[in-house]
Amino acid sequence: MSDSRVTADDGSTRAANIFDVARLAGVSHQTVSRVINDLPNVRPATRARVEQAIAQLRYSPSPAARALVTRRTRTIGLVTPGVPDYGPTSIATHFNIAARAARYSVDTVSAVDPDPAAIKGVVEGLLRQRVDAVVLIVVDIGVLEVVRGLDLSVPLVAATSAARRGPHIVSIDQYRGARSAVRHLAELGHTRILHLAGPTRAPDAVERIRGWRDELAERRLEILEPHHGDWSAASGHQVGLELDIEPGSAVFAGNDHMSIGLLSALRERGLRVPEDVSVVGFDDVPEAGFLYPPLTTVRQDFGTLGELIMQKVLISVEEPDSVTEDTPLPTHLIVRESTSAPRM
Known part of the structure; x- marks a missing residue:
């Protein structure tokens, strides 16, 4: 046997x-x-x-799982951020698809206030509705600590990019994705690689900054302070008007929407992409290949992430003793026409 x-x-x-x-x-x-x-x-x-x-x-x-089988509602509580950012929205969409395939319904609550205390209240509200599990899309670095302090009666699975991993955390490898973007620019010959980062408390932004810094440090390239946006095209446009662009500069933008605003600002300043400055984004939004020029970016597999979250939920509900830590999903660099060797 x-x-x-x-x-x-x-x-x-x-x-x-x-x-x-x-x-x-x-x-x-x-x-x-x-x-x-x-x-x-x-x-x-x-x-x-x-x-x-x-x-x-x-x-x-698991005896505990068998004892709970007759009390399940086959409903999962999903806590999403109250802003329409591409990443969290895509995660929620693909998780809902995976949940329906597993014959679970999803009770979605948008947390307009990303403050950890507000998220705690939302999770407690879902628990009162007797959901079988809670899925949390984390956009603030303080949320996990607050939620972990709750006396949870059901499994909680978090989709987050925090460097710390755990058996109930699923993620895409933002850190290595950022390093691949910077590596691409450095291998083209760029020595001054600026970073247009996301919000300071966003886990994705924190990991992408860390990857950007480490790749530059390993190559002994100059590390300047990152510029921060709020993930929107408007914030990318504003930062783009202020960036100190020198010949041969490149910009690694923390997401594609900020890249869209950045490209617009650079055109307004009379700077050509990629002749005067190369630009790399992150996410590979559906519009990325149709921008002018088409955007080099880092693709995230949100479909697989949604399936992984659902599988983690099912294991946590069916077999809580067998939940194990997963390796973050890889990203893929998509090279298009917004990057080229510097032209001095």
Whole structure:
């Protein structure tokens, strides 16, 4: 008989969980759950296949999860920021798609005030509605600490870019994404790489600044203070009018919307992109390839992130003892026409 531990993607071993059983039996995790809890509407052949997979993997379901099965509402509380930024909005959209595919409904609450105390109140409100789990899209670095201090009766999964990782945190690797953007500019020959960063308390902005600094430091290039915007095109335009652009300069912008404003400001100043200054953005918004010039940027896989969040929720609900820490999802540099070698 096989051992109860399975090999993870990173080569390590872990105890088998309900998703391993589902994969081996060729069924959904919901079907496995119905077999485990002796619920109806499972074909005898399917039940036998699931039971065989359980035996083969020596899978032992969590007693706590089994005790809670009859009290579930199949509803997840989702806390989103109250601003229409591309990243958080995309995460929420793809998470909703993944939740529907798993036959869960989502109760979404937009937190207009990103203050940690306000987020705490929103989470407490969702808990009173008896949701099975809470998903939090974090846009303020202080939110996680406040929420972790709550006496939570259900799992909480956070989508955040904080450098600190954990079993209930899912993220995209903003740090390495930022380094890839700066590396691209440096390899083109740029030695003065400015940074138009996002808000100072935004986890994404913090990680992208860290990546920008570390790549410059490793290459022994000059590190100037970053300029901050608020993720909007208007803020990118304002900063773009004020940037000290020298021949051969390049700008790494913290998101594509600020890049859009930046490109407009540079044109107003009579500066050509990429002839006079190269620009790299972050996100790869749908419009990025249709700007003038088409924008070099860092693509984030929000679709996969939404699926990962939902899988983390399901494991936390079905098998809380088997939740493990995940590696942040990689980003991909998309090279277009807004970057070129400096022309002195």
